Amino acid sequence: MMECCYIKEVVKGFFSLCTGMRVTMGNVFTRPATVQWPRESAPLPDRFRGHIMMLADDATGYPKCIACTSCARNCPSQCIIVTGKKPEGAKKKMADRFELDFTKCSLCGLCVEICPVGALDFSRDYALASYTRNDFTTMDLLQELGSPF
The missing domain is CATH 3.30.70.3270 (Alpha-Beta Plaits)
Structure with missing residues (x-):
């Protein structure tokens, strides 16, 4: 009985790991949303209000x-x-x-x-x-x- 629950939890953990890896691999090849400030600067919107x-x-x-x-x-x-x-x-x-x-x-x-x-x-x-x-x-x-x- 104990082995059944253990195997069930291992399979559940494996599928959770696969789901996380699928999300990670999908985002590996996309461009980053952030920039390395101050070396780079993001483009400002036209209606930006500074001081x-x-x-x-x-x-x-x-x-x-x-x-x-x-x-x-x-x-x-x-x-x-x-x-x-x-x-x-x-x-x-x-x-x-x-x-x-x-x-x-x-x-x-x-x-x-x-x-x-x-x-x-x-x-x-x-x-x-x-x-x-x-x-x-x-x-x-x-x-x-x-x-x-």
Whole structure:
């Protein structure tokens, strides 16, 4: 009686092993779904939303932002701080401080949509890594573009 149960379990285990090997052999010759980052990068979808970035004016090279603060007022996360002043000899006010707290940002896109001059857009950068959270609490978006101040 004991031998019958033992043989039954061995046969059951053998069929289970064959099922697993069939799945394994079926996937051996397929392309891997992952990439070896950072040596390779996966293609980004067209509608990918990275962090918010400031766009530069093509003529001057300075940020397009006119410091109207409509992005900061309409942000549901309250993660944008904008201040501005008018440079000497300029017709428009310009932002002298534009900070984004990326730890609070929900990437909803309201700031990008509401901007009257099109100064904000989503970046294509997804490789944001840091050892501390504080590196993302004050992302100065004007730092990369320069400022007339």
